[in-house]
């Protein structure tokens with residue numbers, strides 16, 4: 001087995017950047033070059049302000065950059081030099097054509113693979129890091145094999161990434177498991193071992209799992225689908241709680257104490273967001289349909305449908321509580337990112353909610369500690385509608401603090417669970433004093449203590465809780 005000395009990562013995004021920065025940090029003997037076609041993104045990786053916010057990322061990048069960690073747009077040279085290449089490009093849901101709205105768009109994976117095939121002058125281990133439909137490695141192999149010669153061969157591995165945003169560095173430094181799939185041939189297993197050796201520089205051997213290629217590819221979609229399924233399950237129960245007086249936190253705790261169920265990922269919310277859950281569930285639904293398994297497709301589709309329902313249910317609750325109209329009312333939205341500790345807004349529930357508020361002619365005041373102003377506009381503007389930017393600018397105000405957003409508001413809506421929105425961090429009395437009365441507070445993240453807020457004077461609605469809870 002040949003030891004890996006030079007790694008190239010194609011795609012300097014939320015996965016490629018942190019993942020390969022951590023490899024460089026833990027393996028000083030390996031040169032790691034992260035490449036991207038996006039010059040702006042690479043410039044940011046080479047600057048003092050990295051293109052993504054992730055706790056602990058700066059320390060690692062600043063420690064290794066220029067030593068054994070490099071960021072460049074010179075894709076071809078990095079490919080040529082590398083003995084192992086991670087393909088960590090985006091695989092969004094297809095927007096048009098066959099499978100639009102469901103299937104993963106594999107155009108970026110294919111073009112990265114073709115580039116590797118075209119410019120490689122020595123043998124390479126090519127690693128699928130992107131999340132892809134099961135059997136994508138086969139298409140990659142066909143492309144690469146078409147360019148193989150008697151001196152150059154390509155091995156393909158699947159090594160899906162399980163990090164979550166906001167805790168990426170922690171997850172990468174101490175992963176529950178690292179999964180490496182390979183063709184179960186002598187050559188495939190040798191490549192699998194070579195990558196396993198890289199991880200074993202810091203991951204305990206028993207946490208490095210090896211499987212066949214297809215199990216590895218499917219495990220990634222399965223893990224995301226099951227995680228999202230738990231959220232949809234608890235969110236479905238949150239609706240029952242609101243209707244009955246059961247408390248969703250208590251139900252989650254009582255269920256989670258069963259060690260067979262476990263306590264994690266049972267936090268009811270306004271709906272899951274993020275770049276992957278929705279995309280990967282739809283990807284699994286499409287795969288099942290393609291495999292002529294309609295019942296299986298329908299089963300997983302329900303996880304997505306319930307999530308859409310949860311967002312709409314929250315909006316409806318807000319409108320009905322505000323006397324069935326929010327026209328010309330000021331709604332303060334606290335949080336725009338899809339979860340705390342990230343500036344990422346992809347598929348954030350905030351986007352759906354705010355678009356609905358704008359449709360109802362409300363004025364929306366938004367505050368998020370990490371999301372850039374321009375990002376908020378980009379997420380809310382409908383490119384297909386003329387003058388959309390103008391309309392959005394008229395309908396929203398982006399505020400520098402939660403206090404500014406809540407000033408003169410009729411309702412405050414908590415959408416992201418940032419710690420700074422907790423009762424002990426934010427002065428809710430001050431917020432209440434500066435709002436229109438009656439002052440409404442909607443908590444989509446079960447962050448606040450309703451009793452305390454009611455004492456101040458707020459009319460409170462918390463997802464999964466009923467005002468009459470505990471009464472006969």
Ligand SMILES: NC(=O)C1=CN([C@@H]2O[C@H](COP(=O)(O)OP(=O)(O)OC[C@H]3O[C@@H](n4cnc5c(N)ncnc54)[C@H](O)[C@@H]3O)[C@@H](O)[C@H]2O)C=CC1
Nearest residue numbers: 011012013014015036037038089090091108112130131161
């Ligand atoms: N964001 C996350 O937390 C996680 C994402 N994933 C998966 O990892 C993959 C990447 O996701 P992100 O990093 O979030 O995407 P991203 O969009 O942040 O980054 C992808 C990067 O690849 C670049 N790229 C595309 N085609 C290229 C090419 N041919 N050559 C060079 N660069 C190219 C793009 O310019 C972009 O900067 C996706 O398949 C995703 O499903 C997996 C686990 C976690």
Ligand SMILES: O=C(O)[C@H]1O[C@H](OP(=O)(O)OP(=O)(O)OC[C@H]2O[C@@H](n3ccc(=O)[nH]c3=O)[C@H](O)[C@@H]2O)[C@H](O)[C@@H](O)[C@@H]1O
Nearest residue numbers: 161162163164165231265266267269272273274276338339
């Ligand atoms: O493939 C991916 O992209 C990644 O997707 C998720 O990670 P991520 O989307 O970054 O963040 P999560 O912590 O999973 O949160 C996703 C969404 O679910 C919500 N959520 C999470 C947990 C919970 O109990 N309740 C809940 O509503 C979060 O607020 C967020 O909107 C998975 O957790 C990662 O393992 C996976 O690698």
